[in-house]
Amino acid sequence: MEETHVxxxxxxxxxxxxxxxxxxxxxxxxxxxxxxxxxAEGHPAAQARVEIREETGIDPDAxxxxxxxxxxxxxxxxxxxxxxxxxPFLFDCDTRDVTPNYETAGYEWVPPTAIRERETVxxxxxxxxxxxxxxxxxxxxxTHGSAYLSVRACEVLRDDAASxxxxxxxxxxxxxxxxAREGMAAVVNRVNRVVADAADAxxxxxxxxxxxxxxxxxxxxxxxAATAAAELADASLLTLSRSRTVRDAIVGxxxxxxxxxxxxxxxEGVVAAERLGDAGLDVTLTxxxxxxxxxxxxxxVLVGADTVLRDGSVVNKVGTRxxxxxxxxxxxxxxxxxxxxxxAPETDPDDxxxxxxxxxxxxxxxxxxxxxxxxxxxxxxSLVTRVVTEDGVLDxxxxxxxAADLSALRAWQ
Numbered sequence: 001m002e003e004t005h006v007x008x009x010x011x012x013x014x015x016x017x018x019x020x021x022x023x024x025x026x027x028x029x030x031x032x033x034x035x036x037x038x039x040a041e042g043h044p045a046a047q048a049r050v051e052i053r054e055e056t057g058i059d060p061d062a063x064x065x066x067x068x069x070x071x072x073x074x075x076x077x078x079x080x081x082x083x084x085x086x087x088p089f090l091f092d093c094d095t096r097d098v099t100p101n102y103e104t105a106g107y108e109w110v111p112p113t114a115i116r117e118r119e120t121v122x123x124x125x126x127x128x129x130x131x132x133x134x135x136x137x138x139x140x141x142x143t144h145g146s147a148y149l150s151v152r153a154c155e156v157l158r159d160d161a162a163s164x165x166x167x168x169x170x171x172x173x174x175x176x177x178x179x180a181r182e183g184m185a186a187v188v189n190r191v192n193r194v195v196a197d198a199a200d201a202x203x204x205x206x207x208x209x210x211x212x213x214x215x216x217x218x219x220x221x222x223x224x225a226a227t228a229a230a231e232l233a234d235a236s237l238l239t240l241s242r243s244r245t246v247r248d249a250i251v252g253x254x255x256x257x258x259x260x261x262x263x264x265x266x267x268e269g270v271v272a273a274e275r276l277g278d279a280g281l282d283v284t285l286t287x288x289x290x291x292x293x294x295x296x297x298x299x300x301v302l303v304g305a306d307t308v309l310r311d312g313s314v315v316n317k318v319g320t321r322x323x324x325x326x327x328x329x330x331x332x333x334x335x336x337x338x339x340x341x342x343x344a345p346e347t348d349p350d351d352x353x354x355x356x357x358x359x360x361x362x363x364x365x366x367x368x369x370x371x372x373x374x375x376x377x378x379x380x381x382s383l384v385t386r387v388v389t390e391d392g393v394l395d396x397x398x399x400x401x402x403a404a405d406l407s408a409l410r411a412w413q
Contacts, residue, residue: 005085007048008127009036011093015214016109023105034121044087057099064091070130075123090131113162132159139180145243146306147221150186153177157194158210161203170206183353185307185344192409220339223390225249228337235299241317242268243304249337251279259284261291265361288319292326301327305338310403312381312396318374324383333385340389345407
């Protein structure tokens with residue numbers, strides 16, 4: 001039997017993926033739905049980018065980011081006498097503007113679960129299953145913020161339910177997700193909401209609830225960004241780390257200038273600076289150590305929040321507290337923007353759960369050293385001018401009320 005290597009590339013925008021209906025001009029599976037695909041001529045990862053450009057018109061270097069390359073799978077088509085060796089890939093895509101080529105009769109951005117409802121090329125869902133979010137990918141992601149990871153956690157439950165997992169298995173997955181990133185309130189709250197809001201104790205209810213929570217989460221993040229943009233319109237800003245909500249707020253505010261700290265050790269700020277520059281803003285990338293000397297030249301500091309504690313303190317990428325202290329010394333206000341789901345349902349402000357990066361990222365020598373390489377720090381409420389959300393600005397009483405509501409979501413446990 002002939003063996004042919006091909007790539008299948010899922011482009012994801014938000015939580016939707018791009019599906020193509022194959023035209024009559026293709027050599028196989030005309031009329032069926034598939035993802036970006038093509039023969040793997042040479043290196044599959046390089047060919048995946050070639051196919052993105054050819055089939056969508058999207059620049060894979062500027063507008064798409066590789067999320068995961070899955071293990072290849074063999075798909076046997078006895079009728080055609082072909083064994084396809086499929087190399088699956090998942091890319092996050094910044095645009096939905098697609099210019100299809102002759103191979104496409106139509107296209108749609110749809111939830112991945114729609115794959116199971118359509119006539120597709122063989123084993124398309126299996127290909128997606130190799131690259132979709134998992135408990136492990138949520139747990140091990142050291143690049144993205146909690147808004148992004150909370151949505152991916154809900155996708156795990158949605159896709160597991162669509163795959164046929166029973167209710168008890170889904171509850172087990174929910175518990176694993178809660179412990180995977182227990183320091184990120186958005187992950188905890190949104191996973192709890194999926195289970196709490198499921199109308200019935202079955203997989204269909206979890207699928208429907210997860211889909212609804214995902215939609216609400218994306219809307220909340222957008223609305224929080226819009227609120228912050230209105231609050232900070234035209235202000236020059238300093239920021240750090242990488243947050244989609246912060247980025248959208250900055251772009252919406254249209255500041256005259258943006259200073260971005262690189263955010264060691266992961267240097268997420270470099271990617272954030274590149275994206276802001278690509279959006280046409282005047283961006284200055286600097287070191288974390290330079291923040292104290294540059295903050296006096298901006299109108300405000302704008303950061304995200306991985307968690308807002310009950311007393312209004314903000315847990316965020318390490319360096320946030322130093323930036324806030326420097327800002328306070330020169331009377332520059334500090335704003336944190338996030339959805340209300342980032343409020344901790346219950347956390348002792350004196351002892352929040354802070355994740356740490358690997359010590360070897362900071363030092364891998366042989367000297368007898370204790371190495372502290374934190375990922376997050378806590379900025380006291382006294383240093384945060386305003387916490388801006390989709391519901392407006394939260395004062396300490398508002399934070400307490402939100403925390404109480406979110407605590408009720410844990411009853412299912």
